[in-house]
Amino acid sequence: MLIARLIADPAHLSASLEKAVPRIEAAGMKLARAELMDFCDRTLQLDVVAGEAARLREVLDACFGPCDLLVADHEPQVPHLFVSDMDSTMIGQECIDELADYAGLKPQIAAITERAMQGELDFSAALRERVLLLRGLSEDAIRDCLTTRIRPMPGAKTLVATLKARGCHTVLVTGGFHQFADPVAEQLGFELVVGNRLEVGEGALTGGLVGAITDSSVKERVLRDEAARIGDHAISLATGDGANDIPMIAAATYGIAYHAKPKARAAGDGWIDRGDLTNVLRLLGIPEGDWV
16 A cells, blocks of 8 residues: 655645546556545545555656655654755755855856756765865855855744654754754754864865765765664654755655755655645644644
8 A cells, every 4th residue: 555645736636636546547556545634634645555656656746746745655654763954955045055155156156066966966076176166265254154144944943843842853964064054953953963064274264174075875874874773663754855865865764855856856755846844744644733
């Protein structure tokens, strides 16, 4: 049995379902039940027999999209572990691109960022290239950028607080920088931060990094290590938006791509394409009255 939960345009929900049923059957699956969840009235749950999750996501995307969706082989549960990317996931900006604006290099650096997020460039090499271009930028630019430009994604604080209130361990893991991630984590309530650190000397960026790079393999390892620490029973949730998040998203029990690049979206058990981060809570079946 596959359980699909989705949030789509309510005005077209019935018509979309009518379109989906024959396509589900044509894909060799059978729809056993379809109903709005009692305690999450925006969320439609479909119980599907004898299906492949990837094929079901494809059918539902075609019939209900744009929608917010999660497909699992069991009734989704509140996770024991939540691991998330930061830039363009928990915050609405790419920190390195905003820093680049202070250096007058945003178009050049943003173009590299976009290609790296699409999976067209090696992440570590692209990161080192961009950081090198920031050499000489005043350390004050980090504080100014953090104060004036970095803002949480809608629903981010509610998502983290609600999961923590239910006993979930929360980790912010980023290919960005501790100079941003540490205050963001404190603001949103994350308990652990893993990321890169910009090297600073004599009050300015040196163009280098301190220590090893947090890349896609590190993100996946953090998720697996934290899940192992919790135990074999651990249910994990991961959110991210770019190619660097794919291994982490794929390794999680529930990998949800948030307004993501195509490759990251394709790697997930679901995605958020319409709403904000609180729709993750709806897909997990947590009633709005229980949100923190």
